[in-house]
Amino acid sequence: MSKKRPVAIVLAGALCLVTAACADSSTDKGGGSGDKASAAAAKSGYPVTLENCGVSEKITEEPGRVVVMNGASVAEVSTLLALGVQDKIVANQQSYGMSEVTGRADAIKALPKGDVKLNDAYDIPREAMIGLRPDLVLSTTSYGFDEKNGFATREQLKQAGANTYVSPQGCDQDTTKMTVADSYTLLRDLGKIFGKSAQAEKIVAASEKHIADISAKVKGEKQPKVMVLFSNMAMGGNDFSSVVAKGIYNDILAKAGGANAFENASKTSFADLSKEKVAATDVDALVVIGYNDPNPAAYAKKLLKEFPQWPAAKNNTYVALSDSMYLGPSNDVAVEKIAEMLHPDKV
Template sequence: MPINRPVATALAAALCLLTAACGESSDDGGASGTTTEAAVSKTGYPVTLENCGRTETFDKAPSRVVVMNGASVAEVSTLLALGLQDKIVANQQSYGMSEVPGRAEAIKKLPTGDVKLNEAYDIPREAMVGLRPDLVLSVTTYGFDQKNGFATRDQLKQVGANSYVSPQGCEDDPSKMTVADSYRLLRDMGKIFDVSDRAEKLIAASEKNIAAVSAKIKREKQAPRVMVLFSNMSMGSNDFSSVVANGIINDILAKAGASNAFASASKTTFADLSKEKVAATDVDAVVVISYNDPHPAAYAKKLLKEFPQWPAAKNNTYLTLSDSMYLGPSNDLAVETIAKKLHPDAF
């Protein structure tokens, strides 16, 4: 999820979530500028994708992939889920933890390219060219913005590298992102690397898990109201500037039989809220998202103590999550975890 750069803290510098950007859901076939398939041979290459108004053609599977930070783990997690870690020559994405066993450790083992990052905690133009990539992945178009010191997509093309902006990343605003965009990212990587069968198996398993959760949840007249925010992170001027208002998290909450307590607080992804506004809102549960914070539960407990009037505080209802809450291959884990916490009698 794009944030103000430079950011107030190193943590905030790497956030995405929610990781990609604006437009309609990826189910719309790309009307918003998200990636759609223009022409794919059923027998393999060449593979051509329309991506943010550009045509990217792949004559073979990329073998030198650079994954830009972009405050995301969507791209590196997707590659790992598809078994493509050996294709990565430089990765700058990490949340420090994951709901998928072994994923955080696997990310730590990936090469970084020994790059000196710029003020946006990402790979500058000269260093990018020196990595000799044949594919560069960015969660939004920000990663290809020349005025911020990055290699443009045209410059990458000149040195033989394709480029890819993740679904909903074309407008640098993830407020309309849904779980369908995570599936689009899987499908696109499956096509680019000729592993579509793997991608479809992952998507089918995720859809099956979410459907099973939905079938167990007893629909209530009013879904539990959930506050979702990043632990110990500042991205605005108010006391609570990392509260999520819109984006893929709202879709995850809905699939888990919950609602976002602050969905109406902002039209953008984040709501920059005062302590008074937070105190005046009924919150039934708190979901703290950890971004390289080893103690997210401590932050959640601090919140509940600070707002004892919340139903969440009275019932001690909180949970901590990480990469499953964002664009990426593991949204079903977030849906299942939240649903089990909020609807324990259904499981």
């Protein structure tokens, strides 16, 4: 399949997301079954209200028919797996075919796809979405609810009985300021939605500790210049059109004791660079991200051979990653693997 369209969609997303869990202020004054229902709801932790991209979503019970849209992401489905609520998914369109987390790729592959015909963006069109009878629809960006692109809108889904959620940073589709903290926001939001806040906090705490321990080991060390790009991916007109400039990737690099060699090459999340520009830049290390690519390491080796003048080529310094570099529950894995590459004597 063509990889250009869906990847450009998700990697151009951004969020202004504020969350708040609160009890319903209305109560049944008539007594009887209403009082019992309110007491049961309070005990379960519901209702929960999220203010998400300007839309107020009130979740009255744990979702049981969840649809995960594609968005060229695995952030949402991986977070659901981490929270242990994969049995609630009736249709999942997210997959990279690989993961740094043992068993995750197979677990994603085993999820139901909903048996629907996808549109040109490899996602679920309006009528098919309504036909799935979801009670919760997750989209990486607001694009997934854009009527102009043939998707069901958030209002249409609300009328059909479904809550909706747009992930960090998907509201205005600008990922340049995304950080690892946004992955924690996603975990906490979905934790609230599914009544798994304690599990979400446990995952966040473990990730924060893991990253803090690694960052402490590399503190004060020289920060090698790292090139981050997607393997065999075309997103623009130049030879190197999928080079990372800004976003969560830079936060991960910084926590691992590195810096982006091409951070100033673009004001957007990605730089579209000529071969000459790439060749003229000192690259100390290479991070290749695999998106449905069975062998991103082979692509990394090809680049090192193509640019023998790089310090990265002279020292054979590269790592191939996939989902841990994105929004999602496993950014600490990427921090560890990159730190091991950049500072092997410290980590």
